[in-house]
Amino acid sequence: MRNDVSPIAAADICSWDHEADVVIAGFGVAGAAAAVEATRAGADVLVLERTGSWGGAAAMAGGFIYLGGGTSLQAACGFEDSVDNMSAFLNAAMGPGADENRIADYCAGSVAHFEWLVGCGVPFKAEFFGEPGWEPLGDHGLMYSGGENSHPFNTIASPAPRGHIPQMVDKKQGEASAGYMLMKPLVNTALAAGARALYDIRAQRLAVESDGRVVGVIARQYGKDIALRARRGVVLATGSFAYNDAMVAQFAPRIAGRPAASVEQHDGQSIRMAQALGADLAHMDATEVAIFIDPQQLVRGILVNGRGQRYVAEDSYPGRIGQLTLYHQDNTAYLILDDAAQEAAMASASPKLMMRPPTWVAGTVAELESEMGLAPGSLQATVATYNAGAARGTDPLLHKKAQWLRPIGSPVGAIDLRDCTGGFTLGGLATTLDAEVVHVSGVPIPGLYAAGRSAAGLAAWGYASGISLGDGSFYGRRAGRSAARP
Numbered sequence: 069m070r071n072d073v074s075p076i077a078a079a080d081i082c083s084w085d086h087e088a089d090v091v092i093a094g095f096g097v098a099g100a101a102a103a104v105e106a107t108r109a110g111a112d113v114l115v116l117e118r119t120g121s122w123g124g125a126a127a128m129a130g131g132f133i134y135l136g137g138g139t140s141l142q143a144a145c146g147f148e149d150s151v152d153n154m155s156a157f158l159n160a161a162m163g164p165g166a167d168e169n170r171i172a173d174y175c176a177g178s179v180a181h182f183e184w185l186v187g188c189g190v191p192f193k194a195e196f197f198g199e200p201g202w203e204p205l206g207d208h209g210l211m212y213s214g215g216e217n218s219h220p221f222n223t224i225a226s227p228a229p230r231g232h233i234p235q236m237v238d239k240k241q242g243e244a245s246a247g248y249m250l251m252k253p254l255v256n257t258a259l260a261a262g263a264r265a266l267y268d269i270r271a272q273r274l275a276v277e278s279d280g281r282v283v284g285v286i287a288r289q290y291g292k293d294i295a296l297r298a299r300r301g302v303v304l305a306t307g308s309f310a311y312n313d314a315m316v317a318q319f320a321p322r323i324a325g326r327p328a329a330s331v332e333q334h335d336g337q338s339i340r341m342a343q344a345l346g347a348d349l350a351h352m353d354a355t356e357v358a359i360f361i362d363p364q365q366l367v368r369g370i371l372v373n374g375r376g377q378r379y380v381a382e383d384s385y386p387g388r389i390g391q392l393t394l395y396h397q398d399n400t401a402y403l404i405l406d407d408a409a410q411e412a413a414m415a416s417a418s419p420k421l422m423m424r425p426p427t428w429v430a431g432t433v434a435e436l437e438s439e440m441g442l443a444p445g446s447l448q449a450t451v452a453t454y455n456a457g458a459a460r461g462t463d464p465l466l467h468k469k470a471q472w473l474r475p476i477g478s479p480v481g482a483i484d485l486r487d488c489t490g491g492f493t494l495g496g497l498a499t500t501l502d503a504e505v506v507h508v509s510g511v512p513i514p515g516l517y518a519a520g521r522s523a524a525g526l527a528a529w530g531y532a533s534g535i536s537l538g539d540g541s542f543y544g545r546r547a548g549r550s551a552a553r554p
């Protein structure tokens with residue numbers, strides 16, 4: 069079906085159905101942060117939300133917010149960090165192609181942003197979670213969330229955990245997690261400050277003056293077109309394009325058919341609406357990629373590709389493992405682990421949602437290799453090299469930490485991890501550090517702002533858990549402040 073995103077001339081709009089100083093499309097994390105700051109700046113704010121309630125993907129999220137540089141939570145958990153240390157990590161981990169200026173800006177404001185979240189009522193418990201996992205099992209407030217303490221990043225910056233997680237009691241991983249405890253206080257703060265919200269309304273086109281200034285939004289509600297005038301500015305915050313098949317095929321084809329950690333409303337609408345005005349884009353090929361296996365199993369085994377060779381330290385951030393598997397190993401991976409390792413993983417406190425049984429089991433590595441159909445000798449050479457190092461407590465090839473090194477014994481199994489990745493898109497509208505949407509000519513489009521996954525953020529190729537809620541809330545605030553300027 070054709071999606072008409074072409075801008076409409078303000079002069080052609082006979083009457084406006086609603087008016088506000090700032091109109092925000094999307095009531096997820098970026099929209100809520102924008103609403104808080106715009107109302108606090110004295111603007112009359114109207115938020116448009118396509119579904120029947122606020123929250124978006126953010127309310128379903130694990131809740132990691134990537135912050136550091138010495139937050140009070142890091143200090144309370146006994147970790148040292150600095151702005152330069154955090155920048156060094158992000159410049160390496162978000163690249164290739166990471167935007168140094170944006171990273172410097174984000175790191176410099178990170179401690180204050182944490183205090184701002186706390187000031188909005190987001191609760192954090194000063195307890196560190198140090199086990200392998202996608203999320204803390206309890207209501208811990210801090211965790212490594214980007215492989216800061218694993219190779220190669222532990223040689224580039226001093227390891228510091230930066231995944232800040234709101235406290236959520238009775239967490240159910242994948243269903244009701246800590247993202248809810250980020251969103252609820254932000255939304256309550258915005259509404260208490262005077263922001264208004266309309267639900268079941270879908271932003272579709274932008275309204276522009278003859279001089280190119282964006283002055284409103286045309287939206288669809290209950291089968292009718294609704295015109296909403298924005299006296300000062302429009303903020304686009306409707307999420308990524310992970311669920312727009314055509315855009316994924318065009319910009320990020322490796323992730324096609326495998327959206328994960330996203331919601332169907334992420335259909336790229338904001339990006340298309342702004343593109344129709346000549347907006348520039350950035351990092352459209354960048355994606356978060358999860359590999360669907362429990363990290364408790366990953367750290368205890370060795371991960372090999374279709375040639376039976378290791379390619380990443382198994383104690384790395386699992387999102388990095390997912391990216392390297394999908395993009396560099398043709399989405400083919402096998403986790404080799406012996407009986408003792410499998411039992412140890414099963415005995416961990418992990419909720420076992422992503423725990424997998426072995427696909428093949430054999431008495432020797434040679435038999436396993438043959439059952440798996442790998443080239444003769446390939447897996448045997450890999451295991452022999454790994455075992456020789458593990459016996460000495462080192463991993464000279466990939467530098468897995470000594471605490472996880474143990475020679476692989478018998479019986480030995482392999483878990484088939486072919487085609488076991490999924491994720492969401494990270495690219496979007498090019499914006500200034502003040503969240504102004506940039507025209508292809510390089511100048512901001514007057515009256516138009518964007519944040520969250522509708523905009524390109526910190527991630528150029530790499531990723532760390534918490535970057536989306538982090539840059540979404542950080543630049544959402546900027547968008548709200550910029551749009552509220554009279």
Ligand SMILES: Cc1cc2nc3c(=O)[nH]c(=O)nc-3n(C[C@H](O)[C@H](O)[C@H](O)COP(=O)(O)OP(=O)(O)OC[C@H]3O[C@@H](n4cnc5c(N)ncnc54)[C@H](O)[C@@H]3O)c2cc1C
Nearest residue numbers: 094096098118124125126130131132271520521534536537
């Ligand atoms: C299960 C899960 C776990 C995750 N865990 C983490 C994590 O721990 N840390 C992290 O950083 N990220 C995580 N993410 C990703 C993160 O939630 C999103 O990337 C983030 O919420 C993006 O922020 P946003 O404001 O752009 O989008 P959202 O928070 O999704 O908000 C966008 C809003 O816009 C609405 N909308 C869409 N189209 C329109 C339209 N045309 N008009 C009006 N409204 C519209 C949507 O309904 C939605 O409410 C997770 C996601 C999921 C689903």
